[in-house]
Amino acid sequence: MRIRGLKRETKGQALLEFALILPILLLLVLGIVEFGRAWNLAQMMSDVAREGTRRAVVADATITEQSVKDWMAGKLETAGVPIGAITITFSKTGTDPTLGWHSPGDQVGTITIPYRWMFFGRALRPITLTSSFTMRME
DSSP, X not given: OHHHHHHHHTTTHHHHHHHHHHHHHHHHHHHHHHHHHHHHHHHHHHHHHHHHHHHHHSOOTTOOHHHHXXXXXXXXXXXXXXXXXXXXXXXXXXXXXXXXXXXXXXXXXXXXXXXXXSSSTTTSOOEEEEEEEEEEEO
8 A cells, every 4th residue: 555655646756857857958959059050150251251352362453342341241141140240351461551452462351240149148148250261362
């Protein structure tokens, strides 16, 4: 008789354990999704920075700094990044600035985007994702 009484007392144990573990499990899954979204955006930024910097170093008089920035912003916008949040800069290293846009030297393209968390937006502040690429203009 005593054994039967013990079984009745543990009847809701699995439900209680699941209710205790469910919030932790959901936080883990949502964290994985958030990390995946941020990683995807960082990879896309890297690709756009590389392609944009390559366009910037091509010796073509019709290509201007603004046209490259517009092209890069368009690529990021098609991926769902708001245009107002994008910062695109170009800088030269080791060159004479008086020679202009197509002077020889290293061209560095940098993209900066503040990333807002989709699920944890109120709990965590935005992080800044930055991608830069350096290519030599010869």
